[in-house]
Amino acid sequence: MVMNEQKHGDIDIVALSGRFVMADAPEVRERLKALIDDGQGKLVIDMDQVSFIDSSACAVLISAFKAMQLKPGRLVLVTSPVVQALIELTRLHTIFEILPARPAALEAFGAP
Amino acid sequence: MLAAANVADSVTLKIASTAQQVSLLSEALHALCLYATGNEKCALDVQCATVEALNNVVIHAYHNQPGHEITVCWYRQDRQLRIEIIDNGDSMAALPEPVLPDFEAEGGRGWWIINASVDSYFYKIIEGVERERVLFPGENHESVATAKPNAHRNILTLLKQF
Numbered sequence: 421m422v423m424n425e426q427k428h429g430d431i432d433i434v435a436l437s438g439r440f441v442m443a444d445a446p447e448v449r450e451r452l453k454a455l456i457d458d459g460q461g462k463l464v465i466d467m468d469q470v471s472f473i474d475s476s477a478c479a480v481l482i483s484a485f486k487a488m489q490l491k492p493g494r495l496v497l498v499t500s501p502v503v504q505a506l507i508e509l510t511r512l513h514t515i516f517e518i519l520p521a522r523p524a525a526l527e528a529f530g531a532p
Numbered sequence: 533m534l535a536a537a538n539v540a541d542s543v544t545l546k547i548a549s550t551a552q553q554v555s556l557l558s559e560a561l562h563a564l565c566l567y568a569t570g571n572e573k574c575a576l577d578v579q580c581a582t583v584e585a586l587n588n589v590v591i592h593a594y595h596n597q598p599g600h601e602i603t604v605c606w607y608r609q610d611r612q613l614r615i616e617i618i619d620n621g622d623s624m625a626a627l628p629e630p631v632l633p634d635f636e637a638e639g640g641r642g643w644w645i646i647n648a649s650v651d652s653y654f655y656k657i658i659e660g661v662e663r664e665r666v667l668f669p670g671e672n673h674e675s676v677a678t679a680k681p682n683a684h685r686n687i688l689t690l691l692k693q694f
Contacts, residue, residue, distance in 0.1 A: 441554070442583075443554070474583045475645055483638055
């Protein structure tokens with residue numbers, strides 16, 4: 421898996437690509453925690469290029485969601501079809517804010 | 533990862549009990565299922581179930597200790613795929629109920645995913661017993677007979693129609 425961090429104004433963007441599974445979970449969890457702790461409470465996790473995801477990755481997303489709630493801040497996910505399918509299977513789509521593409525996610529934060 | 537093709541419609545893969553090897557094997561299994569069935573949904577479902585099952589073996593059967601072996605046997609028969617995941621770690625006392633935990637819980641979704649991704653599954657524990665019988669000249673019965681637990685195997689079998 422490849423993890424790429426970017427900034428768009430005060431919005432933190434983490435773009436993930438490839439497989440997001442148990443082997444990657446500790447590293448992603450740690451980076452997201454650091455970004456949430458140090459950021460402005462606006463985070464986009466862009467998984468548009470993620471080809472496979474497992475329940476360990478879902479656990480990382482839940483952890484980030486809970487940390488952002490405590491901050492408080494807002495977390496928006498961008499999903500690929502495979503990621504969306506697992507999120508729906510585990511009913512997490514009822515909790516997460518999910519948008520179809522990065523421009524829509526940035527727009528949700530009021531970014532130009 | 534070691535691979536061996538036994539017969540035309542079966543493949544055996546062996547990995548060490550690490551998360552990296554689980555990912556590698558499940559990707560290989562996805563390619564194999566896609567090749568065998570031509571059905572992307574079926575291949576993805578099998579991969580989803582297998583990854584969760586293998587994660588469980590790494591975490592619960594082997595307690596995240598990397599030096600153990602996991603064997604995955606893949607079979608295609610008629611229009612069914614059968615995947616056997618074999619380990620020698622701690623056995624499950626019972627198969628967990630495939631229910632979703634509360635949203636706040638970070639774990640506990642694996643069996644839900646397995647249950648939703650394959651048609652059926654079952655778990656077998658094969659107990660190994662070492663039996664010792666000692667025979668002496670002139671005696672027509674065993675003087676010593678002992679039995680002690682030996683290596684055992686846990687086999688989780690996943691079945692998927694295509």
